[in-house]
Amino acid sequence: MDILYLLIPLSAVLILVIVGIFGWAVYSGQFDDVEREGERPLMDEPEAADGPGARQRGD
Amino acid sequence: MSGAVVHASVSSAEQPLRAEGISPVVDDPLELARFTRWEGDETAQRIGVSSLQLSGMHCAACTGLIEGALTALPGVLGARVNAASQRATVRWDPARSRMSELLAAVRQAGYGAVPDVAASAREQRRAEQRSVLWRLFVGSFLAMQVMMLATPSYVAGPGDLAPDLAQLLNWGSWILSIPVMGFGGMPFLRGAWESLRRRRIGMDVPVALGLVVTFVASTGATFDPGGIFGHEVYFDSLTMFIAFLWFGRWLEMRARHRAAEELESALAAMPETALRLLDDGSVEEVAVARLRPGDRVRVPAGAAVPADGVLLGESGGVGEALLTGESEPVPKRRGDTVLAGSINVVAPLEMRVERVGADTRHEAIVALMREALSQRPASARLADRVAGPFLWVVLALAAGSAAAWSVIEPSRALWVAVSVLIVTCPCALSLSMPATLVAAAGGLARRGVLLSSLDALQSFSQLRTLFVDKTGTLTADRPVLCAAEPIGPDAEIAAEAAPLPAGGDAWRDVREEAGFGLSATDARGVEWRLGTAAWAMPTGPRDKLGDGAVWLSRAGRGVARFSFDEQLRPDAQETVRWLQAEGIRLTLLSGDRSGRARQVADRLGIADVVAGSGPEDKLATLRAAKVGGEVVGMVGDGLNDAPVMAAADVSVAMGHGALAARRSADAVIVSGRLEGLADLRRSAVLTMRIVRQNLAWSAAYNASCIPLAMIGWLPPWLAGLGMAASSVLVILNAQRASSASANARID
Numbered sequence: 051m052d053i054l055y056l057l058i059p060l061s062a063v064l065i066l067v068i069v070g071i072f073g074w075a076v077y078s079g080q081f082d083d084v085e086r087e088g089e090r091p092l093m094d095e096p097e098a099a100d101g102p103g104a105r106q107r108g109d
Numbered sequence: 110m111s112g113a114v115v116h117a118s119v120s121s122a123e124q125p126l127r128a129e130g131i132s133p134v135v136d137d138p139l140e141l142a143r144f145t146r147w148e149g150d151e152t153a154q155r156i157g158v159s160s161l162q163l164s165g166m167h168c169a170a171c172t173g174l175i176e177g178a179l180t181a182l183p184g185v186l187g188a189r190v191n192a193a194s195q196r197a198t199v200r201w202d203p204a205r206s207r208m209s210e211l212l213a214a215v216r217q218a219g220y221g222a223v224p225d226v227a228a229s230a231r232e233q234r235r236a237e238q239r240s241v242l243w244r245l246f247v248g249s250f251l252a253m254q255v256m257m258l259a260t261p262s263y264v265a266g267p268g269d270l271a272p273d274l275a276q277l278l279n280w281g282s283w284i285l286s287i288p289v290m291g292f293g294g295m296p297f298l299r300g301a302w303e304s305l306r307r308r309r310i311g312m313d314v315p316v317a318l319g320l321v322v323t324f325v326a327s328t329g330a331t332f333d334p335g336g337i338f339g340h341e342v343y344f345d346s347l348t349m350f351i352a353f354l355w356f357g358r359w360l361e362m363r364a365r366h367r368a369a370e371e372l373e374s375a376l377a378a379m380p381e382t383a384l385r386l387l388d389d390g391s392v393e394e395v396a397v398a399r400l401r402p403g404d405r406v407r408v409p410a411g412a413a414v415p416a417d418g419v420l421l422g423e424s425g426g427v428g429e430a431l432l433t434g435e436s437e438p439v440p441k442r443r444g445d446t447v448l449a450g451s452i453n454v455v456a457p458l459e460m461r462v463e464r465v466g467a468d469t470r471h472e473a474i475v476a477l478m479r480e481a482l483s484q485r486p487a488s489a490r491l492a493d494r495v496a497g498p499f500l501w502v503v504l505a506l507a508a509g510s511a512a513a514w515s516v517i518e519p520s521r522a523l524w525v526a527v528s529v530l531i532v533t534c535p536c537a538l539s540l541s542m543p544a545t546l547v548a549a550a551g552g553l554a555r556r557g558v559l560l561s562s563l564d565a566l567q568s569f570s571q572l573r574t575l576f577v578d579k580t581g582t583l584t585a586d587r588p589v590l591c592a593a594e595p596i597g598p599d600a601e602i603a604a605e606a607a608p609l610p611a612g613g614d615a616w617r618d619v620r621e622e623a624g625f626g627l628s629a630t631d632a633r634g635v636e637w638r639l640g641t642a643a644w645a646m647p648t649g650p651r652d653k654l655g656d657g658a659v660w661l662s663r664a665g666r667g668v669a670r671f672s673f674d675e676q677l678r679p680d681a682q683e684t685v686r687w688l689q690a691e692g693i694r695l696t697l698l699s700g701d702r703s704g705r706a707r708q709v710a711d712r713l714g715i716a717d718v719v720a721g722s723g724p725e726d727k728l729a730t731l732r733a734a735k736v737g738g739e740v741v742g743m744v745g746d747g748l749n750d751a752p753v754m755a756a757a758d759v760s761v762a763m764g765h766g767a768l769a770a771r772r773s774a775d776a777v778i779v780s781g782r783l784e785g786l787a788d789l790r791r792s793a794v795l796t797m798r799i800v801r802q803n804l805a806w807s808a809a810y811n812a813s814c815i816p817l818a819m820i821g822w823l824p825p826w827l828a829g830l831g832m833a834a835s836s837v838l839v840i841l842n843a844q845r846a847s848s849a850s851a852n853a854r855i856d
Contacts, residue, residue: 055277058258062281065254069247069288076243082235 136207142398142466144224145208148200156186159208161197163190164221164237171220171300174307178218182206192543195365196225219303234366245359248293248352252345255282255289259345279331282344286324293351294320310500315507316354319530323347323825326523339520343527343825350531350829357836364548364844383415384408386459397465404462408453416449417464417471428452487564503533503815510819521821528818532828533811541803544843549796552847556788557780565775568759569793572693573739576731576753579699579706581746582763583685583713583783585676592672626659638662677712684783685713691790696734698727698745698753727753744786761786796846803839810835 075081145159163175172190175197179188184205190197199211208224215222223233258281261270297320300313324347329338384392386405397415400406405421408414414427426438427447438454441447447460450471466472511526546563553560560566577583616629626640638645638661645662659671688695696717699706706720719730731753734741743757754760754774762774763781778785814831817823823831 051274054274058277058281061254062284065251065285066288069250072246072250073243076239076246079239081242082238 136209140224141208155203157199157201157203157208159199159201159211160225161199161212161215161222162225162233163195163197163215164233165296166190166192166195166220171311173309174218174304174311175215175220177307178214179211182210182214185211191547197222219299234370237362238366241355241359241362244293244296245352245355248289248348248355251285251289252348252352255285255348256345258282258285259342276331276334279342279344282342283328283331286327286344286348289348289351290320290324293355294324297354310497310504312496312500314500315503315530315533318504318507319527319825320347320351322523322527322530323350338523341520341524343524346824346826346829349826350833353829353833357833357840360837361544361840364544364840400462400465402462402465405459406462407457407459409457410453412453414447414449414451414453414460416462416466417469418447418460418462420445420447421459421461426454427458428454487567500533503530506815506819514821524825525819525821527825528821528823528828529815531825532814532818532823532831541807541839541843542800544840545796545799545803545846548843548845548847549792553776553788553792556785557778557782558785558789559777559779560775561777562775565759565761565789566793566796568740568775569742569789570797571740572742572759572790572793574694574696574734575688575742575744576696576698576727576734576757577715578743578745579697579709582744583677583681583697583709585678590671593669594672595669596667635664637668638665677709678781678783680782680784682713684787685715687787688790689714693790696730698730700727724752728756731756761789792846799842799846803842806835806839806842 141157141159144161145157148156148158166172166175172192175190176188179185179197179199182201184202186200186202188197188199197215201208201211212222212224221233258278261278262275294317297313297317300311301317304311304314323343326338327342327344327347329336330340330342334340382394383397383400384407385395385400386392386407392407400416406415406418420441420443422443423441426440428438428451438452441458446463447458448471449464449469507526507529510529511522514522514525543563546566549566550560550563616631619627619629626638626644628636628638630636639659642658642660645660646665646667660667661669661671685695694717695715696719697706697710697713697715699709699718699720700723706718710716710718719726731741731743735756735758740758742759742761743754744761744763745754746763754762759776760774761776761778763778763783776789778789810831814823814828818828
């Protein structure tokens with residue numbers, strides 16, 4: 051059971067790292083328009099190239 | 110830009126007045142004009158009425174804080190905030206204040222504010238969406254992890270869990286709770302701090318108190334298990350409560366954003382630039398704000414018309430969904446009017462600009478909607494007044510139960526008090542009313558019915574007597590030809606002349622005499638006249654004057670007489686029947702001779718007719734109906750019956766012309782369909798039913814859950830779940846007001 055003394059702090063650190071990654075994803079616009087990404091293959095090429103989703107990547 | 114709005118308010122509490130992130134561009138007159146209406150004359154005392162989009166509001170109490178912050182500034186004459194639409198209307202004097210100072214004052218108070226033009230509002234929505242999603246994730250994800258770490262202490266039998274291992278698990282929970290408190294709890298703490306600083310009580314106060322007490326006590330228990338806080342930790346309840354709160358916020362935000370987007374897509378069809386045709390035939394691209402009346406403009410297919418104007422050529426079709434609620438494109442001819450904001454569907458068109466900017470009908474509609482959305486309805490003001498005392502009672506109950514439990518069982522006193530604090534749900538009380546009314550207004554706008562006063566919904570749901578104007582309301586704006594009788598010896602010549610195309614080359618010297626009629630010369634040089642009897646036959650018999658008919662004459666001698674009749678609107682009959690089935694007594698008001706009005710009333714099955722009455726008579730009739738205390742409504746075209754409309758409890762104006770006279774009308778049916786009345790009634794009844802349901806739910810919930818929490822049956826996590834679920838229920842119920850009114854039709 052001694053391994054718990056290592057694993058619990060380790061898991062806490064890991065969880066905080068995951069939270070950090072999610073924060074980066076949210077604020078870089080990955081979740082701004084979730085439906086649109088699914089529709090992207092159905093769109094015409096030029097629209098996909100300069101749609102709002104494409105511009106947000108440049109933020 | 111991500112989160113700049115949110116972060117601006119973090120630092121504002123301890124900073125002096127500072128326009129962080131507010132560009133002085135908003136003070137530019139051209140920029141100001143996009144969200145400001147000017148009152149008063151151009152030179153001396155000008156008053157600006159500006160619309161602002163707010164963010165960071167959680168409750169009705171926030172409206173008072175923002176209004177207070179704005180009115181404290183020199184030069185601000187008044188401020189009105191609507192919690193549900195998150196908009197503010199500020200009346201201010203540009204000589205004594207600047208727009209950037211106004212925005213800074215709102216941020217100083219701890220909220221976000223941007224000018225209410227669609228682009229920055231969209232940006233603000235995106236920032237808010239990110240911020241709420243982030244907080245929801247931090248809360249819910251970490252709540253799950255904390256729950257895993259807390260599980261051993263729930264399932265372990267006495268002595269199973271080594272004390273140092275239990276200590277380690279508590280420590281892990283504490284570490285993981287810190288981000289939840291920091292990101293998820295901070296907005297509530299800040300909100301509570303702001304309202305306390307202003308010696309007011311807001312909805313955040315009990316929530317923040319609950320959070321702080323739980324966190325401090327659990328932290329004390331973690332690091333000093335034998336200390337005053339005992340050894341019980343409640344990190345799992347704390348994190349779950351915050352996650353629930355944000356889940357409710359997230360749902361509410363999505364509903365609000367969807368309503369805003371729908372309204373925007375209906376209204377914000379205006380282009381940014383226009384293609385101006387120069388005299389040498391070339392085209393230059395200019396900002397729409399730079400267009401002047403008289404300019405010639407080309408509108409490409411698929412683009413929006415930038416200004417009101419007249420077509421210079423044919424057009425295959427123009428979509429006027431915003432103005433009429435009609436989605437089919439309308440074919441237009443040379444000389445027809447096109448309106449700003451309508452979409453040119455088929456082929457490029459050229460037009461001459463007649464009205465620009467705030468004078469266009471599009472802007473009139475936008476201003477109308479903005480005004481309605483920044484109102485605080487009378488019923489919501491009542492809820493605001495109730496919310497303050499309600500919160501004081503909650504604080505007193507929490508303190509009282511803590512005191513009682515410290516006698517009965519001291520170890521539970523703290524947690525009972527926390528449960529009482531977080532189980533109360535005043536949001537249902539204060540949020541439900543404006544949220545429902547705004548949702549209903551959005552749903553009606555999609556059907557071509559614009560509300561200029563949210564209170565109209567309440568009045569219309571209680572409507573007992575409805576006065577209906579005849580001309581322009583029950584009947585179409587344009588009369589139709591019902592009889593053409595040839596007269597005099599020249600009748601056969603009329604038959605000969607009739608096939609001549611009206612706009613063809615056969616006619617020369619076509620002249621229009623305002624108020625009288627037309628004159629033209631045919632190929633043989635004989636003058637024809639069309640118009641009133643006096644105009645067509647200057648030497649004819651005098652007894653035909655003013656009979657309302659149109660006369661055709663050839664060289665001064667009568668040829669034919671055309672009489673016109675008013676045509677009932679196609680949906681008049683079924684709408685009247687539907688309203689009568691609803692138990693509304695209809696009375697036809699008309700200035701016309703009684704025979705005609707009676708005829709129309711009989712066709713529609715309206716029993717009461719007040720005909721041949723001038724505006725004073727109409728007013729007297731309406732006042733007499735109000736004496737009994739019944740709710741009396743008035744439907745008219747808004748042009749000649751404005752005083753009557755103003756006297757009614759609720760007034761509806763029909764058609765486009767009404768926009769000019771909209772100040773006296775509570776609602777405008779822009780589509781010109783009488784069916785809009787039925788929509789309005791149906792939506793009003795549904796809205797008020799939803800409001801009553803929400804209030805009843807709120808009362809029942811608080812009355813049952815607060816006692817449960819006081820006797821210690823609700824642990825903090827369950828209290829949090831209850832509060833969040835209650836908010837979500839109320840918000841979802843409010844949204845029904847928008848969808849049902851949009852889908853319903855007269856059967």
